[in-house]
Amino acid sequence: MHYRQLGRTGIEVSEIGFGAWAIGGDAWGPVEDAASIRAMERALELGVNFIDTADVYGNGHSETLVAQVIKNRRDQIVVASKGGLMGHHRDPNQEPVYDRPEKIIAAFEESLRRLQTDYIDVYFDHIWWNNPRETEAFLTAFDRLKQEGRVRAVGVSTDDFEYVQHFNHGAALDVVQLDYSLLNRKAEQHILPYCLEQGIGVVVRGPLRMGMLTGKFTAGTEFPEGDVRHNWPREDWYQAQLGQVQQLSALTSQERSLGQLALRFVLNHPAVSVAIPGGKTPEQVEQNVEASARPLLEEEDIRQIEQVTPGA
Template identity: 65%
Template sequence: MHYRKLGKTGIEISEIGFGAWAIGGDAWGPVEDTQSIEAMNKALELGVNFIDTADVYGSGHSETLVAKVIKGRRDQVVVSTKGGLMGHHRDPKGEPVYDTPEKIIEACEASLRRLGTDYVDIYFCHLWWDKHEETEAFMRAFEILKRDGKVKSVGVSTENLDYIKHFNREGGLDAVQLDYSILNRTTEKEVLPYLQEHGIGAVVRGPLKMGILTGKFSKDTVFPEGDIRRNWTKEPWFQDSLDKVDRLSALENEQRTLSQAALRYVLNHPAVSAAIPGAKTPSQAELNAAASVRPLLSKEDLQFIDETAP
């Protein structure tokens, strides 16, 4: 396993992390807690030292499973969690509202209790839209949480450059979690160059495009009840993605799978600190971790990707 610095923070993280959304059990089809724990343990055994979760994943269930894995070795694991999409503070339409620092601090403290720790290494604002009042509340809460030692670094989960700049206007943003893959390269134009210029760590979610870049789906795939991908097969973009994956399968060879090539692609960008593919089983965790030691993509590979998925 290879390791990188998280931007200017000095925190060293494995370039392949463990994305813990699926193990929450409420969005990606059937999952067994025992297997989820085994998957995380396998990842750590293979050198992964970074686990990313959120309070909304399984309404906190993901965090409680992560707690079981990091117990007794907290100082060996970099843990990030997120707040901003779940809570008891809601507007008349039922949407969560985080318009004061106190509410955000309360959400963070609830995550700490579920995680069984007194600090997290990275705390992300989980809002994907720009609500000005909530941005200010998060920025103030970040200051307090850092001051009190409850978080070591702070970030935001978004691909909106204006939003990122607003959070970073005083230079206090440490990391950004963003959607980036061979099939979604929009952040290459402005967002990733900005992060690199300002020493902000980039944590890539969706590097396998929610499993599409594993090559295991087809137009006839039927996703199970409770899987957010269940209606994807009706969407034109899904068929377009499958067509591209058919061509991208040429990236497979004796040394790597398609998914490992896809992970190597996002890690190829100099702004990226880590990719956090999800896993529900030890074998998935093992395949993901192995991408770190697979050969770099060649110039010919990169040119092929440019032509196939521009």
């Protein structure tokens, strides 16, 4: 496993982390808690030191599972969590819910309770729309939490460049979590260059496009009820991206699977600190972690990627 600095925070993170959304059990199809714990344990055995969760994943269940894995080695693990969406599924044009710092701090303390810890290394605003009242409330709450030593770094999970700029007023932003992959290169246009320039750490969610870039889906794939991907096969973009995945498969070899190619691609960008693919089983984790040891992308790889998925 290779390690990188998380922007200017001074926190060292494994370049492959563990994304703990799926283990919440309410958005990615069936998952067993015992398998989820084994998957996280295997990740840590292989050198992963960054786990990303959120209060809304499984309505807190993901955080409770993470707690079981970190409890005897808390100082060895960089734990990231997010707040702001719990009970917040609504039209963002409505009145803000998290409009006071006290509400955000209360949600943070609930995450502490579930994680069974007294601090969170990286705490994200999970509201990706730019509502000024909520944004200012988060900024005030984050400042208090950092001064109290209960968070080491703060960030926002968004793909909105203007929101990133607003949140970073006064250099308040330590980390950005964003969607970036071979099939979604929009972040290359503005956010990634900005983060690199500002020394803001970047956590990449969706590096495998929610499983698409493992090559295991087909036109006939069916996702169960309750899976966030349930309606994908009926979408035009899904068929188009299946075609792109097939073309990208030509770049695989015995040394590098498609998923490992996808992870190496996002890690190739100099702004990126850590990629957080999910993993429900130890076998999936092993495949993800091995990407850290796979060959770096060469100019010919980039040239062929550009032909299939041009940069932003």
